[in-house]
Amino acid sequence: MDLTDLIITVVKTAVIYIGMIQVVPLMLIVERRGAALIQDRPGPNRVGPFGLFQPIADVIKMMMKEVIIPSQVNKALYLLGPSLVLLPASLVIAALPFGDFFSVFNKPYLLQVANIDVGILYVLAIGSLGIYGILFGGWASNNKFSLMGAMRATSQIISYEIPLGLAACSAVLWYGSFSLREMVVTQEGTLWGVIPNWGVFCQPLGFLLFFIAAFAETNRLPFDLPETEAELVAGFHTEYGPMDFGTFFMAEYMNMATMSGLMVAMYFGGWHLPWIADATLLQWLGSRNILAILQVVTVVTKMAFFMVVYVWVRWTIPRFRFDQLMRLAWKNLIPLGLFNIVLTAVILYLKGAA
Amino acid sequence: MEAFLPVGILFILAIIISAGLFTVKRLLGPRNPVPAKLAVYECGVTPESSARIPFQTGFYLIAVLFLLFDVEAAFFFPWALVYKESLAEGPALLIAMLIYMALLVLGLVYIFRKDCLKLN
Amino acid sequence: MREILFVIFSIFTITAASGVLLSKSPVYSAFSLILSFFGLAGLYLLWGSTFMAMIQILIYTGAIVVLFVFVVMLLNLNTEKENPPNLLFWGISAGSVWLLSLILLRVLTRSIPSKLPAVPVDQLRTISKLLFTRYLWPFEVLSLFLLVMIVAIFAITRTGEIPVGGEKS
């Protein structure tokens, strides 16, 4: 790896990371306006045209607020809490593929932070570290509501990690690879010449499981038990100031974006457009780099669709109760995940035998 | 292993962003601590008892079951990786996994029978 | 480059591991344990075993330490103070234990040649194949073992709340 490689890698990483952070202000306005649309009210529409500058105002307001460190907290862990949530959320995006590759000086560079051969395991492993920020932050706050909120959040996240893993496992079974990039490459073309060869058509049950588990993993409604306002004040971040709350929020939105990116890569064909092969597109466009831009636009559009679905579901479906949540995970999703693995294995066996 | 170098770069960037957020809030926000403001929040009244809550075994059981099932699920991954290639050698791997999964399902059935996961 | 990273990760791991011992509060011990396992995962990566590094993070940091942290936080043992350590006693113990481990390692690894590694094979698939061919039966027994563990845990855990300070307090 020479110097130009290193510089391009650093720039690429920075661009992808900063791009993922931009999800946060965008989602702020989409969520607030979306909620207003669904609840039939105007929503924030004063700051700038159509209220588009609302996120800027929100961020400035958060920064200018007073920093409060409550007197009874366990200071070191209390201050570390938000960062401990943000770090794993930032690291997970390394495995997401945003496109095939672009070329600089006739040398190809992948449109992905790192092409990790154990991609899906990496995502599951690093993604599971996010709970420590919640646990330590909630415990260090030294408040009943915080501790209860943290415990609930953790129980929920760890319970839904197993269905998530089982769904990912059946995807690995289907594609025969851990690498998300290779999964996307396999999804090119059509199934029986009619429908796109996407994971969602080959693994419908797996996608459903992954979709439900993704909501629970990101603590979104209908699974936002950790911060049930009526019971737990604000959950694990009761004692945190505005900017720390902002950091937790940022991590939540980045996790949502990562989950959307995973769903796109594993089940919705990644950078492939339906029915059009990459080679044909390259012929039409004539240039590798224009194709790369088109691929990035495709992936981002698909991700944006899932983000809108997140908002839509949030304001449509009411919240579960805690025992219902646990029953859903252990009694329904885990047996279904195991069944899906057996089903996939048997189908692959029959396909191989035929 | 070289593939993880960009992850290291990303890690450094993430640390910079977290540290930046940390300093920004320290620099911009006013500081005016008052004892009442710094007290523990309990819906506006003085805290009744300490934040210690009785240990609920339910949480422990969830964590233990998660641990055991996570270990079992982790073993599905290497199997899933080589399953497709091993199909040419007959259904040996499929049967091996079915036995493994039967034992796992037995565990699940035991959990449902005992019904220990009912919280509240 | 690799050597420098290796030294950094080693020092990080050992410092975090000593943090487990030296922390007054079990919560900080658990936190150090997380850092230490993270450093170990880095060392596994440096040795070229990406799969084991991920399994280390997934199972050790992601599941085993969660259990520790749950128990520590819910039992709230923070108030229990241990007597301050006798530094001389700890130092002598540390030295002798370290020497003992050194001798143990020398004896155990005498037969292993310290030759330089060949080009690593496609490690992921090799391990997976091996696990389901030569080690298939130990693997099945492992499943049975975990099943027994589930039963055992339900047998020893009584449901209900444990009041602060135990039932007898």
Next chain:
Amino acid sequence: MSFSISITYWSHFVVISMFALGLLGFLLRKNAIVVLMSIELMLNAVNLLLIETSMRTNTPDGIILVVFVITVAAAEVAVGLGIVLNLYRLKGTVKLDHFRNLQG
């Protein structure tokens, strides 16, 4: 893989130190939970040695052994902490000095 021999010695140093720290914590600490953590440290030192040797000699068997060790460690922690919980229920503490009923 351009590791020199000296790195091997470094690695052994890490293994020894981690094992020694684990053993030390196991022998000297009074808190039952920290004792369990120390056992984890010892197991991890052995894991590191196994992986290092296995990668150095290019035999994947060592890594399989690590997989088994991790499973057993998980089960050990699960049952161990269950026992600690029961101890806490009995005496309201997890300090090992308080459990001397079996002492002769």
